[in-house]
Amino acid sequence: QCYTRNNDVYRGSTSTTQSGLTCQSWSSQYPHSHPFTPSNYSNSDLISNYCRNPGGVRNGPWCYTISSHHSWEYCNIQLCASPPSSTAESCYTGNGEFYHGTIRTAVGGLSCEPWSLFNTTFNNQTGNNFVKNYCRNPIGMVRNRPWCYTNSTTGQWKYCNVEKCIRLPISGSTYPLGSYHGEFYRGTENYARNGSVCQNWHSFNLTTSYATANHLMSNYCRNPLGSTRNHPWCFTDTLTRQWQYCNISRCNPLLIPTPAYPSPPFERIDTKTTCYTNNGEFYRGSISTTEKGQQCISWSSKSLVDSQFHQTNYSHPTLVSNYCRNVNGTKQKPWCYIHESNNKWQYCNIPKCN
Template sequence: MRLWWVTVQPPARRMGWFPLLLLLTQCSRVPGQRSPLNDFQVLRGTELQHLLHAVGPGPWQEHVADAEECAGRCGPLLDCRAFHYNVSSHGCQLLPWTQYSPYTQLQRSGRCDLFQKKDYVRTCVMDNGVKYRGTVAITTGGLPCQRWNHRFPNDHKYTPTLRNGLEENFCRNPDGDPGGPWCYTTDPAVRFQTCGIKSCREAACVWCNGEEYRGAVDRTESGRECQRWDLQRPHAHPFEPGKFLDKDLDDNYCRNPDGSERPWCYTTDPKVEREFCDLPRCGLEAQPRHEATTLSCFRGKGEGYRGTNVASLNVISNQECNIKHRGRIRESEMCTEGLLAPVGACEGDYGGPLACFTHDCWVLEGIIIPNRVCARPRWPAIFMRVSVFTDWIHKVMRLG
């Protein structure tokens, strides 16, 4: 920390200068602080070219610490919409356009990653869409939008600036309308109309437990912002995007890489590691289905099975399980809470499923393995954790 003397002249007093001691601090990034990369969406191994040679990007800025520093430089600038980050030379190039700008094209690159501001490339809106900077230019009624710098056929009070983003004839929400982005139309009989751009929460729904969800929601159900999957702070985790390519762990969007009950994310709150995301369910799945009850077999996915060869078990953390098993539980294993009665996994059950019912389908979470104890009262049962082997399972399925 540094102490600096500065002289300040208050606006209300013009009688002379007088010194004030201001305490100014210079701090490095603190673990748990929101990353500036959260405002960007990344395309790995990609460069963005502008096809008009007369228009050029900014110069390369060398010797930046990492992509976060580039994001910190681009983020506050109103004329910066994206940047290239050179992963080998640690260079940074600020760009005034995105992939949806005129005369641009994406191309594969062996040296660069492309980071674009979410507000410019997301096809959905967060909250009421005040920050939306996309390129939709037609209303829900199919009417073309009037350019913001035109006053005909519909006059208005707005003047386009870089700050309000009123460019060309794109849908915007300069007045914070709760209905989302809108525009003045080119029809004299219809002054303005909403553009019907979906909220990111409604743009993609969840089937089953949401392992296939690829939407753009980046907030948890409590409103906390999600931590980027490619960062290890404030919470260290095993789900590095490069190791789970089929999980599409993009940026800081809600995902379900471990087969949990529904999509979730690590949060940027150091005190809350992870939370579920509030996402709508798809179609008829939201409606409960009533299956005929069976006792000796099951139909379909087994929703109506009520036989006796099943036990209801609560999953517990490995940390809690290791208290009983003296630290012998591996990360590839999971445990269920011991029951009062002598019920649980035993000889002859090996290979049986530990399944969790999520809304309208069963999700296989664990497989019974030879246990060190057999159905002992109050003793946790051990299962092999299926999510550890999902990559291998997918490879085998693709083979035939």
Template structure:
């Protein structure tokens, strides 16, 4: 189903930002989305589809030139400028377009845009891009940009983990490793801060990092607070140490003014969301309250779960939440041992179809700021023209994402830089992976331990569209029939084989594109006995399927995650939270792992690795 695209207002934004940035540019790359490439003077000579560029029509209208050597009648060699075939957008008798382009030999359309690469510009420096990504669909929504960002702090789980490990009479090598850690990795002190605060704690304006007396000129013209000389040795479990937090050079109006001062940066609140629905005088904070979704047909498949979700109570009505344990054996399902997410979702899959969460709601930007996409950027991968998203993940730290271990084959683990983590639904922020840490006990899907950490090369900028999810207390899991949120970019309609439909789905998989919106849906937590009954009645394999203590089961009617959603978060509300403003309103409860093969006709259920479980390290 297609929705009309309306306007999402960005609170506090200014169109002047985009206008000012649009006048900027570079000669080798695209500075940001509104940079039309008028200053581009690079050497690209092919279009986005790989067609070679033709030389520009004439010297008068040529947007680029090359130097060729000719021989005169006397045999003398002379250099002459002739029209080149480089991608350009300089005008000169040709129309200005949205970005660099060139003429081609295609008779149907004689010109195409060129894929000029973006500059390696930090997300926080691309305010124009951020503004454009916020101003996107969903009538009635308002989002608070929160561009100033925050400093990551400890959630209180580190002490719980240390305490649980210290009480064990026999300790594994992993427990011993935890014993050796003295400072929580979430106690960040601002070393990974990437916000735009540009004044000191006393209110003095920050100066440029590349000023004459600076020792950190690599930051260039930037005037925002940073921690360029962070020193771990100055930290203690409860103290960052002197001058070990974000600071900046300050403008010296008088000779006795200090050269630099520390900045005052607010602490991050995990699971914080910034999206509100304000139409008709209402004010619902999404996704804590999903009342606005009840009137949309996209939520029909789970509309009966919205009220218990809003009230933060399990579903108690057996008509709305019937048992998923069925005794009839309707069809044979493939074995969980055959499940291979990377094979199924990178490029074309023989069971390909439209790519989104099955029976989900179009994700309004900012409603799940912790949701990230994992993209295969290997040059040899399939589907080069499309978006090579293969799994999802959950942001828990400026440098770390949680995903499923089965998403990463040996090639990816040996070449982690082939994986890019994209946050903010679109390309607000994308960082390259530098290390993948699968659970050391993971062997196969279905055997547990299907969890991995992905470390990226640069910290993510936390803002209204990109924000971390809270981890749950140790050994916590939701009550049966608790309502939880799933989402991702996976296949939307599930497996359908044979005939015209299969051919159409295969063609759609070829056209896979980067979605600016994922899909979200509500499911409920299914007790292990009920889930075991449901799975075995559908014969996932010849042997009886066991649900491990480290696994949780979720599902509801025809709602499900699908191929491409693996590694994505299962998010449940903190049962003690009374509102979206609670300290930890949402918990990362599980990671999508595996499930029965999906169609649109059957009750579905998915097995997820439990976060905070006893076997989790």
């Protein structure tokens, strides 16, 4: 018996982990509660306590253990020597953090450079799976889909020719397209993508007003307004404040009707607004000049296609025309791009409200 990496195709009967522990039955919630039930993953053959990789969420077959001291472990199964080509990933889910396919061509037909040529901090991070010159999106990056370096001298990068998967997400575990990055997700999912149980938000000394405004209830996955993260998430460790993205898919408008969630209250342009509050995250005016008197360029400018906040890379309704913005409060106050060749930016000529 063997398995192919990152796939939900192993159907053997092994039921012990690499350390010799017996697996917990998938239909049981004791001693470890979890979301990987036969009803939630009906196509993953979750029979008895046999090792599986439901949804392909991990690098190989695994299981929860019957030991209360060990939540889950990989199983004692060997990796197949030659994975069949039919299992190669040709599309990605979410923002591509868990894409481990073999596509290595960037948009425009450019060939990807090997990751080993670049001394980056994420090369050694667990879970990024950097192999050869295959397209990836390192965990924690703000980019929206798999990408690669295309020039080892300049460090230039491009998004890859990888399509987004079109599939129905698990019922009850979706957030609407109108939420952009899940800011208005109000569901009850409380597990991270790696299977960890979310911790209660109130264990992290959050102010009552902040928790109320962002509906931080119990240990449910959320993405608070102002967060730079692009998907609902939760804390998984109260001591280290470690966090993980949650096991929630973004709704596909062609397959699932958008639920009746509240629309963001800041889509309308207010031409009368001449100042900003706090860090300007909710400034919606039409000022388009910088503190140095330079004219802002449009957020949809073709020269910005590889920048983080180009309209096609950062689908947010407030990036209109060339108006000053501070999306998700990533900078100290409203700003804009001012140069089309090198993505230079400046703070805008907007006073803070009294």
